[in-house]
Amino acid sequence: MLRRQLGLLALVMAALAPVTVLVVRGWAAAWPFPLLVPISTAGAVLPAGPRLANATVTGIALALAVGAISTPLAMLASRALARASTRIRTFGQALAFLPVVAPPVSLGIGAALVSMQLHVAGTWGGVLLTHVLPATGYATLFLTAVLDRYEFAAEDAARTLGASRIDIMRRIAIPILRPRIAEAFALAALVSWGQLALTLLVGEGAVRTLPVELLAFVNSGDDRLGALSALVLTVPPLAGFGLLQRATSRVRAI
């Protein structure tokens, strides 16, 4: 019994320790080595508030836009893969994996070169298009796995009952898959929300999301703002997943 409780305690501490450190560091004015506790709680962070707020809004807008673009693309791709022959399916999944397994820096360099050629480097649109690449890959892989358990026979039945392809998407596929589509959206948005290398390389510092600001704070030696940024960075994903979990638990789906 004691061993199990200790194990549970270790798990909780391992999960909470990094967040606790961020909370403490964000609250304290300074925490010099080798002190175990911060020496002061004084000091204002308000001057950096607008920067954090702007970066948060930019990141959320970017993440939502990426989710909105990537999810339908991933839905189309995964539906095509799910009904394709094994050979085409394997090839398609490898393609979807490519932006996922490629190191972000490599992908970023390539994307930066392309974005310069297209004159979208340093723009919000350029960053958006670049984020869509890995986000679509992740969402496609996720939805392909989901569609393995999806009964396409329901769509065949609906077609012979007179439903057009649009009717089928609107009345069959989307309602049945709604919770999983929401998860794919959240996944794509998260990929964008936490993206640093692609944003830096294609955004050229002009598009300032939270990870970009975080890096800037840490590079300038401001650990406190770095910790605060890191904390803010974790809030939307946690909140989003909490809401999603609550919403999808009420819906019957595959």
Added chain:
Amino acid sequence: MTTLAALEVQCAEIQYDRNVVVHDVSFNLHAGQRLVIAGPSGSGKSSLLRAIAGLVPLSNGRIIMRGVDVTHLEPERRGAVYLHQVPVLFPHLDVFENIAFPMRIRKIATPTVTDRVMTLLERVRMPELARRRVGALSGGQRHRVALARALAANPEVLLLDEPFSALDPTLRREVRADVLRVLDANGPAAIFVTHDIDEAVAIGGRLGILIDGRLRQCDAAAHVLARPSSLDVAHLLGIPNIIHGTSDALGDFQCALGRFAGWGGAGAGVLVARPLALRVAEIDNDGVHDAVHGVVVRLLPQVAGDLVVVRVNEIEVIATPAPGMYIESGQHVRIDVDALSVHCLPTA
């Protein structure tokens, strides 16, 4: 004046990856008629049904519904509803909305939809389950809802792919009776696919035998059973007595069960006889001289009436005992062959 066939299949051919799975199949079907396509697994039955529905393309041939060539039309524009082996209901809709689905997509007014759905629910004897989740339905109820939903689409042709095979025997008979009752009342042409010959016969109507992708015979079920067109068909039908013999110079067929005049074939052949065509009777000395005699090997108890295995001239045949006759193993008996109910086929 001739009425247009609800469905005409002309020289249909289906290929998967260059393998032809259905060859040159043709038949037609009028409104209210039933056709059962029976065949072994892998014979192309389901592919043919799916091609009629438009879910699989034809590599050759045509499909015509009510005089309109629908070969290249999308499934939703054909008027043929396909019912899967395991009923596929829409899990996010309740029973009412499942049945209402074909009418909702046609944008029919809600009061009309409600009336029609309730009528169909009455017809499939489920009016009290209108608002039940489909996940909470039993197997038989799911079949009935799928049937009601299919009828709600008002199809020209209903395509039922092994519709009862997933049910246990008792439920199968019950659901089959319900389906046939509802179809009789409603009247779309219906094609059933099955690998179960007993079921094919129970469904009635015409019987098509599909073997290796070819429609070997298509006729009234009673005719197919009495006169199978080939040895393959006889085997598929499960006819137990296939007795080898030869034709003589006069064209009569000669085998262990006697001589059968007027076969017209030449060389080796087989006599195909259902147990009903061979009647076991007691030997009497006043009987005809060329009567066939044999010895009872064993009884085969059956639900519909016992059969008897009789050894005749080194072969065993399965026959039907005369009413009220007491039979035991080793008994010497006479076999009366109903010459009109047996059929001779060439072996080649």
